[in-house]
Amino acid sequence: AYYRREDNQSDWILVKGNIPVVLGTRGLAWGVGLHGKPPIFQSELKTEGDLKSPAGVFQLSAVFGYAALSQMNALKMPYIQIDQMTECIDDSQSIHYNRIRQRNRVKKVDWYSSERMADYGIYYKLGVIVDHNINPTIKKQGSCIFLHNWAGPNETMPGCTAMAPENMKAITFWLDQENKPIFIQLSRYLYRYLKVEWHLPKI
Numbered sequence: 001a002y003y004r005r006e007d008n009q010s011d012w013i014l015v016k017g018n019i020p021v022v023l024g025t026r027g028l029a030w031g032v033g034l035h036g037k038p039p040i041f042q043s044e045l046k047t048e049g050d051l052k053s054p055a056g057v058f059q060l061s062a063v064f065g066y067a068a069l070s071q072m073n074a075l076k077m078p079y080i081q082i083d084q085m086t087e088c089i090d091d092s093q094s095i096h097y098n099r100i101r102q103r104n105r106v107k108k109v110d111w112y113s114s115e116r117m118a119d120y121g122i123y124y125k126l127g128v129i130v131d132h133n134i135n136p137t138i139k140k141q142g143s144c145i146f147l148h149n150w151a152g153p154n155e156t157m158p159g160c161t162a163m164a165p166e167n168m169k170a171i172t173f174w175l176d177q178e179n180k181p182i183f184i185q186l187s188r189y190l191y192r193y194l195k196v197e198w199h200l201p202k203i
């Protein structure tokens with residue numbers, strides 16, 4: 001579901017609910033975002049290659065996709081057009097770890113592992129960058145976390161959150177950089193535990 005509110009003191013207003021998504025193959029683990037340390041009972045932390053999606057609160061910073069910028073005129077977010085040189089770096093030893101880079105525009109390619117984003121077909125045709133493990137960026141705590149298209153509802157992801165292309169498109173063009181959009185992803189148990197402290201909307 002997605003919500004909006006006028007300011008930090010206002011009630012949440014439902015914009016659209018009941019959007020099916022698929023998560024990491026092994027569920028959720030606590031991520032690195034705007035939310036700080038995990039509750040004392042939450043021992044599992046997101047790590048590179050754990051096949052888990054991050055739990056927590058994260059800024060949504062930009063949209064990416066295969067379309068040319070000229071086709072994205074209604075977008076209210078920064079946009080990254082993916083081409084054959086676009087890579088998301090998942091090598092934790094690289095100085096570019098957990099960043100999207102153009103291979104032909106860096107001074108030195110120091111990574112041995114990356115996602116060549118143009119090769120991901122429908123999945124990366126349209127997506128949103130989730131600022132997980134960005135500030136600070138901690139080695140081996142997960143990289144390349146996005147909201148993006150799914151190919152179908154019966155699959156799971158290595159660590160991202162995916163949904164039907166029509167829902168991804170609707171969210172993408174609804175997001176507005178000026179409103180400082182955030183993404184909250186929690187297990188049902190964590191939601192119940194944190195909903196009052198975090199002033200979360202009722203679901």
